Amino acid sequence: MRQGLTAASARRVARPTPLRQAVSDALAELIISGTLEPGQHLVEADLAEQLGVSRQPVREALQRLHTDGWVDLRPAQGAFVHVPTQEEATQLLGVRTVLETYSAQLAAQHAKPEHIERLWQLQQEGMDALAESATHRLVAANTALHTYITSVGGNDVLAELITQVGRKVRWYYTPIANSRSKGSWNEHARLIEAIAKGDPERAGEIMRKHTERTRTYRKAIEAEAASA
Amino acid sequence: MRQGLTAASARRVARPTPLRQAVSDALAELIISGTLEPGQHLVEADLAEQLGVSRQPVREALQRLHTDGWVDLRPAQGAFVHVPTQEEATQLLGVRTVLETYSAQLAAQHAKPEHIERLWQLQQEGMDALAESATHRLVAANTALHTYITSVGGNDVLAELITQVGRKVRWYYTPIANSRSKGSWNEHARLIEAIAKGDPERAGEIMRKHTERTRTYRKAIEAEAASA
DNA sequence: ATACAAGCTCCTGCATACAGAATCCCAAAC
DNA sequence: GTTTGGGATTCTGTATGCAGGAGCTTGTAT
Numbered sequence: 001m002r003q004g005l006t007a008a009s010a011r012r013v014a015r016p017t018p019l020r021q022a023v024s025d026a027l028a029e030l031i032i033s034g035t036l037e038p039g040q041h042l043v044e045a046d047l048a049e050q051l052g053v054s055r056q057p058v059r060e061a062l063q064r065l066h067t068d069g070w071v072d073l074r075p076a077q078g079a080f081v082h083v084p085t086q087e088e089a090t091q092l093l094g095v096r097t098v099l100e101t102y103s104a105q106l107a108a109q110h111a112k113p114e115h116i117e118r119l120w121q122l123q124q125e126g127m128d129a130l131a132e133s134a135t136h137r138l139v140a141a142n143t144a145l146h147t148y149i150t151s152v153g154g155n156d157v158l159a160e161l162i163t164q165v166g167r168k169v170r171w172y173y174t175p176i177a178n179s180r181s182k183g184s185w186n187e188h189a190r191l192i193e194a195i196a197k198g199d200p201e202r203a204g205e206i207m208r209k210h211t212e213r214t215r216t217y218r219k220a221i222e223a224e225a226a227s228a
Numbered sequence: 229m230r231q232g233l234t235a236a237s238a239r240r241v242a243r244p245t246p247l248r249q250a251v252s253d254a255l256a257e258l259i260i261s262g263t264l265e266p267g268q269h270l271v272e273a274d275l276a277e278q279l280g281v282s283r284q285p286v287r288e289a290l291q292r293l294h295t296d297g298w299v300d301l302r303p304a305q306g307a308f309v310h311v312p313t314q315e316e317a318t319q320l321l322g323v324r325t326v327l328e329t330y331s332a333q334l335a336a337q338h339a340k341p342e343h344i345e346r347l348w349q350l351q352q353e354g355m356d357a358l359a360e361s362a363t364h365r366l367v368a369a370n371t372a373l374h375t376y377i378t379s380v381g382g383n384d385v386l387a388e389l390i391t392q393v394g395r396k397v398r399w400y401y402t403p404i405a406n407s408r409s410k411g412s413w414n415e416h417a418r419l420i421e422a423i424a425k426g427d428p429e430r431a432g433e434i435m436r437k438h439t440e441r442t443r444t445y446r447k448a449i450e451a452e453a454a455s456a
Numbered sequence: 457a458t459a460c461a462a463g464c465t466c467c468t469g470c471a472t473a474c475a476g477a478a479t480c481c482c483a484a485a486c
Numbered sequence: 487g488t489t490t491g492g493g494a495t496t497c498t499g500t501a502t503g504c505a506g507g508a509g510c511t512t513g514t515a516t
Contacts, residue, residue, distance in 0.1 A: 054501045063288050067295040091385040102326040157319040282471045
């Protein structure tokens, strides 16, 4: 059997998932959910015991979380949950905006009819969740839509970056992320229309304003919180 | 002494640099320089012996290099130097363009007279290197200029991303990176002028075209190589 | 009472040890 | 000659051990 394999059959069989990845995911989840609070000292031995593994995989997971920006590693002192600053949040939103804008432009350039169809499906899913006020579903639908737009663009490097940045943004803005849902999904509709027309200029511009709006919202919320 | 410390005195004293970082840097250097070839299997024990450390720091370094995209980690098989594809290179250039464009816009918005002065200094350094045909200095000057522009923009998150993406781009295009130097530094001059005028639109546009040109160049070089 | 110093405890960073999986090699069968 | 099976080898993944350093506590002096 020296002949080549098709792409489908060449897909590798399930490999034993390294423990470090499971640990890394678990810790990331704990950080995002707030169980592990910003600034908290992460003691390797404790985490290892809680997760039922040795210190080794925990260390490797912490390394990964460090390069991803979730934890800070102080030499000879260990790992601490990263403390997000307001400045950092603002910068992150700016970066996300340019990345998502580019993503929308690429999508508009590469979209095919079947992609457009799928986009409208995801849009509908979001509208349904909105009607039911199902917050969790709404957030999921929002993520799914944005992710799909990026995948239509076909730039994997970009997709990877957006995923990372997106996770951080969600961490910073868990509470306010969904409050402006209605308007957000109107914008989504217009965005899909632009992509369907193959109009990168317009698609990019809509996405830019769409993501910029998070920043405006943040300011409003903060002002409100300050005066309350 | 409970009083607050000044920013200067608060700077932490020299801490023992973790071995893993030294190893990580060393390996990255070996990969960029081509000593370790794409696709090559990196055996932990061998690396450890060569670098005079145990497997542990090597493993942690490989973790980091993995999340930074320099090596691929196949479960139960270990680390392999990442094999860059043409597709990936193209995608990377696209991402770099949007990031650098944003960087230029921010710089134009935030630049102060002393920044402009420094920019012209760096520009001069590049011109000098160009005149002497000092390739290494030229590349260094180019990096320094771009890096400084980003720092003027003041977005650390962006800076971090650009650094990562930039290193990869340099890896992919080591041979051709400097071939179009002359025109490149003319563009730099116009870019600085735009930043000095505080014109984000124009600065962004110049940077966009500036980085886009790498892509054009690549195509030309490849066509040439193919016909030769 | 406050500042300071010595000792202790805890934790990290690195090294080593061990078990399981993957690959490779070689011999035997078709 | 090609293929197949088994065994040895090699390497990863995980666990454990140990030395050094950081921070805390307690006791002491001012």
